Amino acid sequence: MSHASHLPTGHGSHGDDHAQADHAQADHGVGKYIAVFVALCFLTACSFFTYSRFWPFHQTPEVAWVFMTAVSCTKAMLVILFFMHVKYEANWKYVLTIPASIMAIFLTLALVPDVGARVHGLFGFGGKYSQERREYAADVDDQVLMVDTSKKVGEHGEHGEGHGEE
Amino acid sequence: MTEAPIHDPSHADAGHGHPPKLVYQPALPIPNGKLFMWLFLSTEIMFFAALIGVYIVIRFGAQVWPATHQVHISEPIGAFNTFVLICSSVSIVLSLEAAKSHNAPMAKLWLAVTLALGGVFLGVKAYEYEAKFERGIYPWYPRSRIFELPDVYFGSAVRTRADELRGQLDAANSPLLADLRDDEELKRHIEEMKDTKNYRKLMEAREEESKESAASPGEQVAQKESDDVGKKPLANDEDKEFTSEVKDWLELTFRRPAASDAERDIDEGGLARLAAEIFPLPAPGAGSHVEGLNERFPWLKMPIVIPGGNMWASTYFLLTGFHALHVVIGLIAFGIMLGTMSFSAAKAGVIENIGLYWHFVDLVWIFLFPLLYLF
Numbered sequence: 001m002s003h004a005s006h007l008p009t010g011h012g013s014h015g016d017d018h019a020q021a022d023h024a025q026a027d028h029g030v031g032k033y034i035a036v037f038v039a040l041c042f043l044t045a046c047s048f049f050t051y052s053r054f055w056p057f058h059q060t061p062e063v064a065w066v067f068m069t070a071v072s073c074t075k076a077m078l079v080i081l082f083f084m085h086v087k088y089e090a091n092w093k094y095v096l097t098i099p100a101s102i103m104a105i106f107l108t109l110a111l112v113p114d115v116g117a118r119v120h121g122l123f124g125f126g127g128k129y130s131q132e133r134r135e136y137a138a139d140v141d142d143q144v145l146m147v148d149t150s151k152k153v154g155e156h157g158e159h160g161e162g163h164g165e166e
Numbered sequence: 167m168t169e170a171p172i173h174d175p176s177h178a179d180a181g182h183g184h185p186p187k188l189v190y191q192p193a194l195p196i197p198n199g200k201l202f203m204w205l206f207l208s209t210e211i212m213f214f215a216a217l218i219g220v221y222i223v224i225r226f227g228a229q230v231w232p233a234t235h236q237v238h239i240s241e242p243i244g245a246f247n248t249f250v251l252i253c254s255s256v257s258i259v260l261s262l263e264a265a266k267s268h269n270a271p272m273a274k275l276w277l278a279v280t281l282a283l284g285g286v287f288l289g290v291k292a293y294e295y296e297a298k299f300e301r302g303i304y305p306w307y308p309r310s311r312i313f314e315l316p317d318v319y320f321g322s323a324v325r326t327r328a329d330e331l332r333g334q335l336d337a338a339n340s341p342l343l344a345d346l347r348d349d350e351e352l353k354r355h356i357e358e359m360k361d362t363k364n365y366r367k368l369m370e371a372r373e374e375e376s377k378e379s380a381a382s383p384g385e386q387v388a389q390k391e392s393d394d395v396g397k398k399p400l401a402n403d404e405d406k407e408f409t410s411e412v413k414d415w416l417e418l419t420f421r422r423p424a425a426s427d428a429e430r431d432i433d434e435g436g437l438a439r440l441a442a443e444i445f446p447l448p449a450p451g452a453g454s455h456v457e458g459l460n461e462r463f464p465w466l467k468m469p470i471v472i473p474g475g476n477m478w479a480s481t482y483f484l485l486t487g488f489h490a491l492h493v494v495i496g497l498i499a500f501g502i503m504l505g506t507m508s509f510s511a512a513k514a515g516v517i518e519n520i521g522l523y524w525h526f527v528d529l530v531w532i533f534l535f536p537l538l539y540l541f
Contacts (some may be wrong), residue, residue, distance in 0.1 A: 030263060033260065048245045049538075051241045055489070068536040068540055079532065084521075092196065100212055104216075107219055113218070116224070116226060
């Protein structure tokens with residue numbers, strides 16, 4: 001809990017030397033914040049990179065998912081540790097953050113058998129979608145709706161107007 | 167476990183003569199305000215974890231989920247908004263640092279910058295929402311015009327809307343007609359329609375009908391006149407002719423001629439093509455979107471087909487809506503602080519607390535951006 005006390009929180013009687021110490025700390029802090037800012041921008045560019053055509057794994061979206069999750073967690077860590085000063089807090093930080101995080105994770109996991117596995121099933125859970133419901137549900141195979149965007153717009157109109165004559 | 171006494175920690179130092187001076191701590195070693203904020207944030211962690219967790223679970227368990235471009239998500243806009251929020255996180259932390267080093271004007275300035283950046287974020291968000299709304303993508307009926315499949319329900323909704331539009335055109339001094347009169351694109355479409363076999367069929371059928379009714383005293387005189395191309399129409403007749411042309415276009419485009427209603431209803435391939443004409447869905451991975459009839463003629467407001475679109479809209483608007491609500495609350499707090507507070511070092515604690523909240527809002531967006539825009 002050594003670092004936690006340097007914040008002036010209402011009871012501050014700031015002598016000159018104290019203020020100078022604060023100032024030195026602030027200067028140091030600004031550099032640190034800029035470094036974190038640059039890192040965050042870089043990481044955002046990294047996740048955006050998965051959208052660009054230079055991203056090599058467009059065929060397997062799972063790679064992008066794992067990559068983006070890792071990038072997001074890194075960004076979240078940077079924000080929590082430096083912007084929210086958690087790196088410099090005393091051990092009380094664990095009292096609040098760990099239970100909240102555990103409950104958040106368990107809440108999500110608790111939804112998997114019922115909601116997450118409702119269609120496809122997972123490890124023997126779920127998959128209770130009836131055949132009838134499956135038939136009337138929208139499906140990935142409804143490719144007839146998809147349009148090749150490389151074609152010109154005008155061609156679609158003709159395509160539709162021809163219908164009904166056959 | 168050893169038998170070390172729990173109640174008396176100073177016992178461990180026995181024999182050294184100087185036991186550590188223990189101070190009674192009635193609570194966590196942080197100011198009450200900060201404790202409150204952290205407690206609040208831990209409930210917020212669970213709140214957003216529930217929302218984001220449900221989104222992930224629903225999305226990956228779904229039978230089908232629309233690709234981003236099918237629901238008109240723009241990744242560059244999302245990335246820009248991420249950048250704006252990161253900047254605002256930096257600016258509020260700089261405000262805190264300025265306040266701590268007794269630089270009140272600077273602290274105030276940085277907080278004002280944060281307020282402005284939050285405003286930019288909300289502005290971009292509003293623009294994005296508007297883009298969804300004008301395409302009929304809403305989280306609720308009847309505003310939402312999303313259908314999951316190009317099935318008979320979709321087909322009948324399209325016909326209902328086409329009939330509604332024809333009704334509007336028939337009304338005296340129809341405001342819709344006034345809008346359409348100068349629409350060159352529509353006129354081009356109507357000209358194209360006149361070349362089709364279906365139109366000629368329709369005209370022949372109509373002519374026959376009018377011949378039959380000519381025997382009995384005529385109702386269909388106006389119709390006959392509009393068919394007469396050689397005659398130069400008067401101003402009012404011009405309107406009448408245009409109205410009937412637009413109505414024919416609506417009829418032929420959205421109420422495809424078929425032998426019977428039953429035949430039309432089972433023709434799902436035709437409905438799928440019609441859906442693709444109204445609101446084309448780019449194939450996943452394909453770049454930009456294609457303009458459909460709905461976008462070329464905003465007054466059409468035809469139903470659209472997006473497989474998985476309704477669940478997508480619900481989760482998208484729920485997640486971004488709650489996030490935007492948090493941004494709004496943050497901006498209100500900034501506004502109150504800028505209006506009423508002095509930014510002396512003594513107030514650094516307040517800036518720190520609101521900063522914690524703002525960083526949390528940023529944190530949520532850090533996860534929402536890839537989940538909603540890039541996954």
